[in-house]
Amino acid sequence: MSEPTSLQALAGELSALTLYADPIDLLNYRRDCSMVAAGKAELAVQPRTAEEVVSIIEHAARHATSIYVRGGGTMYAGGVNPHAGGLVIDVSRMTRVLELDLARGVVVVEPGIRYADLLAQLAEHGQTVGIVPSTGPAATVGGAVSSHALGTGSPRHQSMGDCVAGLEVVLADGTRLRTGSAVCRDAGFFQRYCVGPDLTGLFLGADASFGVVTAVALWLYPLPAARETFCLGFATPAAAARFLVEVQSRELTRNVWYAAGYEGGTVRARVLAAQPGFDIATLPGYCIGFDLGAEREDIERDRARLAAVAESHGGAEFKPFDEIYFNTLRLDENYWYSFAGYFSRSRCAILMTSLPCDRLADFCAAIDSLRARWPALVWGAATVLCRRGLHGGVMAFYDERTQWPLAEQAVEDATVLLRGAGCVPYKSGKLWAEEVKRTGAYYRVLERLKGALDPARLLSPGNLGL
Amino acid sequence: MTKPIEKLSEDFVSRYERDLYHCSSCNYCVDAVWPERGMHAVCATMEHHSRAPGYSGRGYIEAARAILEGQPLDGEALAERVFTCTGCGNCEAACPIGLRPAAVGLALREELLAADCLPPALASARDAFIAHGNPYGVAREQRYAWATGLARGGDEADTSFFAGCAAALASGEEAQASLALLHAAGLQPRLAGEGCCGAPLAELGLRREGEALARAVAAQLARGGDVLVAGCECGRQLATVGVASRSVAHWLCAAHAAGRVRLGWKHDVTRPAAVQLVESCQLKGESRDGDEAAVAALLASLDVALLNPDFPNRHANCCGAGGGMPAMAPAAAARMARARLPQAGVAVSLDARCARHLRACADEGIEVLGFATFIARYFTLEAGPTA
Numbered sequence: 139m140s141e142p143t144s145l146q147a148l149a150g151e152l153s154a155l156t157l158y159a160d161p162i163d164l165l166n167y168r169r170d171c172s173m174v175a176a177g178k179a180e181l182a183v184q185p186r187t188a189e190e191v192v193s194i195i196e197h198a199a200r201h202a203t204s205i206y207v208r209g210g211g212t213m214y215a216g217g218v219n220p221h222a223g224g225l226v227i228d229v230s231r232m233t234r235v236l237e238l239d240l241a242r243g244v245v246v247v248e249p250g251i252r253y254a255d256l257l258a259q260l261a262e263h264g265q266t267v268g269i270v271p272s273t274g275p276a277a278t279v280g281g282a283v284s285s286h287a288l289g290t291g292s293p294r295h296q297s298m299g300d301c302v303a304g305l306e307v308v309l310a311d312g313t314r315l316r317t318g319s320a321v322c323r324d325a326g327f328f329q330r331y332c333v334g335p336d337l338t339g340l341f342l343g344a345d346a347s348f349g350v351v352t353a354v355a356l357w358l359y360p361l362p363a364a365r366e367t368f369c370l371g372f373a374t375p376a377a378a379a380r381f382l383v384e385v386q387s388r389e390l391t392r393n394v395w396y397a398a399g400y401e402g403g404t405v406r407a408r409v410l411a412a413q414p415g416f417d418i419a420t421l422p423g424y425c426i427g428f429d430l431g432a433e434r435e436d437i438e439r440d441r442a443r444l445a446a447v448a449e450s451h452g453g454a455e456f457k458p459f460d461e462i463y464f465n466t467l468r469l470d471e472n473y474w475y476s477f478a479g480y481f482s483r484s485r486c487a488i489l490m491t492s493l494p495c496d497r498l499a500d501f502c503a504a505i506d507s508l509r510a511r512w513p514a515l516v517w518g519a520a521t522v523l524c525r526r527g528l529h530g531g532v533m534a535f536y537d538e539r540t541q542w543p544l545a546e547q548a549v550e551d552a553t554v555l556l557r558g559a560g561c562v563p564y565k566s567g568k569l570w571a572e573e574v575k576r577t578g579a580y581y582r583v584l585e586r587l588k589g590a591l592d593p594a595r596l597l598s599p600g601n602l603g604l
Numbered sequence: 605m606t607k608p609i610e611k612l613s614e615d616f617v618s619r620y621e622r623d624l625y626h627c628s629s630c631n632y633c634v635d636a637v638w639p640e641r642g643m644h645a646v647c648a649t650m651e652h653h654s655r656a657p658g659y660s661g662r663g664y665i666e667a668a669r670a671i672l673e674g675q676p677l678d679g680e681a682l683a684e685r686v687f688t689c690t691g692c693g694n695c696e697a698a699c700p701i702g703l704r705p706a707a708v709g710l711a712l713r714e715e716l717l718a719a720d721c722l723p724p725a726l727a728s729a730r731d732a733f734i735a736h737g738n739p740y741g742v743a744r745e746q747r748y749a750w751a752t753g754l755a756r757g758g759d760e761a762d763t764s765f766f767a768g769c770a771a772a773l774a775s776g777e778e779a780q781a782s783l784a785l786l787h788a789a790g791l792q793p794r795l796a797g798e799g800c801c802g803a804p805l806a807e808l809g810l811r812r813e814g815e816a817l818a819r820a821v822a823a824q825l826a827r828g829g830d831v832l833v834a835g836c837e838c839g840r841q842l843a844t845v846g847v848a849s850r851s852v853a854h855w856l857c858a859a860h861a862a863g864r865v866r867l868g869w870k871h872d873v874t875r876p877a878a879v880q881l882v883e884s885c886q887l888k889g890e891s892r893d894g895d896e897a898a899v900a901a902l903l904a905s906l907d908v909a910l911l912n913p914d915f916p917n918r919h920a921n922c923c924g925a926g927g928g929m930p931a932m933a934p935a936a937a938a939r940m941a942r943a944r945l946p947q948a949g950v951a952v953s954l955d956a957r958c959a960r961h962l963r964a965c966a967d968e969g970i971e972v973l974g975f976a977t978f979i980a981r982y983f984t985l986e987a988g989p990t991a
Contacts, residue, residue, distance in 0.1 A: 156655065158656050158657075158658075160656070160658065160678075160681055161675075161677060161678075162658040162663065162667050162677055162678070162681055162682055162685060163656040163657050163658040163663070165658070165663070165666040165667060165670050166634075166657035166658065166660070166662060166663055166666050167657070168666075169629055170629060171628050171629050171630045171631070184655060210631055210635060211629065211631045211634075212630055212631055230635060231655065252635070252636075252637040253637075254636075254637035254638055254639055255637050257639075258639050273630075274630055274631075274632055274636070274700070275632060275636035275637050275638040275643070275698075276630065276631040276632055276634065276635045276636045276637070484626045484701065485625065485626045485627070485628050486628055537625060537626070538625040538626070539621065539624075539625040
């Protein structure tokens, strides 16, 4: 925690900005959407420009005050929780579109812009961005790039970073850095890999550990002319995994804007809730929903191809799940938390993991094992298809008043189980930092980079624990 | 810290513990932008009064939870935040798991009242209410001044009309217009209620006192008959004591659709080119959700052009009439009102309280009318073929 006198002095120096020092307001900065223990913000500021961010960082550095950065606060990893106290830079008021260059296919935005706002502006030009996170209508672009968001667009691209043309970042010493082609100011943002190694990547998924993102350049993509959802059912996760391997190796995901996989138990629960008399013998053991977007004839062609590949692995279209759930989820623009809430209407601990498609059955087995080992919690799981591999979301629903310690232990257990199943668990809160430390040389290099860019350790340690 | 709030009542905990501990802090209730649902900003107070997160739905949940877990909070600072909530309910509509942050805020008002932390601007409003039995400082004996000379039903009438304070006392015009519409349709309702329904007290955090007044009104209604109200908040308040009512607007729409009344443009008035309908937060949810949609359909059938064809937007921001905003932050309340009004022309609200506030804040060239006043001014009404 900061010295009261230095905090007061800092507050005085920043008084021309929108500043919050009342404990009631600061309560809202103590945690994100994760189950990670809350921190305690001592001061919060809402800058409106990059220049103000530079000024804030310079003042905070003079007082050796810890800095955390927050966008919409919708992430589920605890990276913004201010465990060391200090100052929270809340970028939610930095919401401008700085440049929209349709010829170059790039939009440059401030970090606090909400996705829904940005998408509405781009839709007027028939455009959209590559990845739209599943974390909801309060999610910001800055938060998404700082946390490796995924969601809509993942089957076409991968993760958030694959759709970023460049960044503007303010470093701990106040340096204002532009990456990608924008290192040449007259050139601006249009390509990412121009000058030697890719510094953009250093700030992606880094929770502001290395710098504060003040502008994000995203590539634009045409909005699809038509959209359509459908679901494929498989007897087992193993059969679904073989299908996914072939789909990815044949690049059949170019027009798939979103695809999610659901365990048999989830499918059964939803179908029976809507149609209690449904013949359970016909329910699949694993179901994958597809949201296709393209010209109508391309959708028909890709849908037929996907169905044919599914058939070769014993799968077939399963319309009830699309009608009951998946179509509404996608076309009514609901979000993942809505999905999670619909499932259990309670607080949800989310652990994300990357996994190759061929490990899908192991992933599902790990979830079954968690159900048996932690029966007091309600478990759910879903996978999001990426251009390569999958992202798996593991959800533990719990009562925070009585079950927080239990849920925390269970998520730690899940992390270990998933690692043993060949997955790469991340965003599991404090354990993620421990996981990164186990990487050895990789972690030591990150540490050295942190030391070089932020020697006083002013900026948030983030999920990496740096 | 003056007047620290160190604990919450057992009643509060028993009613809202689940909301405090199942909130995932997803921030939908703070800052959701959800165009598909017509939600462009969740909270009018945060848009026009303060961006401090303590003013949000999540802010109320965080504050209550902090107190419950042993962190005392300053009563006056908390009161400034929870009493400026307009009660529009958008934060609850945004919550993905059905939690009730607005209700938590309302319950915190009760806790703050118990700790003598009513903001000064509202304390004077409360005192005026207690002195006069209504929020507008009108003498009790003037409650039915608006109805002087108008016919009214006796004890035998099976329909009751409860005008409510905003329609009856703030100007009287809306109450008169409502009654005139009922008369034109051949109804002669009993004028019910010797006093306020208690909605303003409930909004101040005096829930039980408000319910007592609602029960007093309920006792004066015709037994088993139709209960019509001019004020939307009155209908909501009466529902808390088990009285089912409907707005005059709802009655008119239903009667018109069933052919019991006929409406036609008056020939001696200049028709407005278009009208902006302003949603009332009091008509969100519950059984009244269809009232405004019915009005939109009625006006469309009468060839009234709307300036806001997306009406009713269930996530529209409050006009500033709600909660403690008008008394505590009148400038912000006026900004909220102007954000809901057209650049020029006629605006119509189904809620007499909203209409009063909008009228007070409207720029020159904008006329704000209650729904019944609008109908009575521009349309003739007579009993229809199926009356």
